[in-house]
Amino acid sequence: GAGVSQSPSNKVTEKGKDVELRCDPISGHTALYWYRQSLGQGLEFLIYFQGNSAPDKSGLPSDRFSAERTGGSVSTLTIQRTQQEDSAVYLCASSLTIGTNYGYTFGSGTRLTVV
Amino acid sequence: QKEVEQNSGPLSVPEGAIASLNCTYSDRGSQSFFWYRQYSGKSPELIMSIYSNGDKEDGRFTAQLNKASQYVSLLIRDSQPSDSATYLCAVRMNTGFQKLVFGTGTRLLVSP
Numbered sequence: 001g002a003g004v005s006q007s008p009s010n011k012v013t014e015k016g017k018d019v020e021l022r023c024d025p026i027s028g029h030t031a032l033y034w035y036r037q038s039l040g041q042g043l044e045f046l047i048y049f050q051g052n053s054a055p056d057k058s059g060l061p062s063d064r065f066s067a068e069r070t071g072g073s074v075s076t077l078t079i080q081r082t083q084q085e086d087s088a089v090y091l092c093a094s095s096l097t098i099g100t101n102y103g104y105t106f107g108s109g110t111r112l113t114v115v
Numbered sequence: 116q117k118e119v120e121q122n123s124g125p126l127s128v129p130e131g132a133i134a135s136l137n138c139t140y141s142d143r144g145s146q147s148f149f150w151y152r153q154y155s156g157k158s159p160e161l162i163m164s165i166y167s168n169g170d171k172e173d174g175r176f177t178a179q180l181n182k183a184s185q186y187v188s189l190l191i192r193d194s195q196p197s198d199s200a201t202y203l204c205a206v207r208m209n210t211g212f213q214k215l216v217f218g219t220g221t222r223l224l225v226s227p
Contacts, residue, residue, distance in 0.1 A: 033214060042219035043159070043203070056213060091158055098213045101166055103149045103205075106158040 004107035006092050012113045013082055021077040021110045025094030032075050036088040050098050082114045116141050119206050121218035129226055134191040136202050136221050144209030148187045151203040159203055194225045
């Protein structure tokens, strides 16, 4: 696609429920990144993919968080047993490849609210 | 020490003035540096990148890099009210080099 597409744009869920956030990167971009941004905070790295592999999962806050990428394209971030502290904007970004001087292109984000 | 540090601001400048935004980073081996603009409620948008010491100009924007001082800055000339946003500095560090580390951003307010 022309840009990075994320869905849903907004998600309100009850504490303890599972949620899935979807990211569709720019066509041809092999690298995909997930960040989250809490209100008034900076961007916190979660995980990145090169193709379907996730070499760096160091930013995932707990084992309730997982992510996968299939076909070198769409990625899903899953949060199990959501907690109120999971409330944030989850941003997905893609770049042509890794280890280069390319910056990222971000999607419009998913605003997650856990009530 | 944070990996990437920025003054949170707000930095207030009058329309037409030069806005100077600063960023320091901890990893001396960092390779590439980026400035993103984020309007309220929107996602970050890449506006400048710089890899070598010195200045890089693009329209009203100039990025400056000093690796010896571990310092990168963004100058916005002829500031416009539409430049009012949060500016995020991002650094690709030498370790974990596949991801960008972001500062918390500087909020810029340009008054008419």
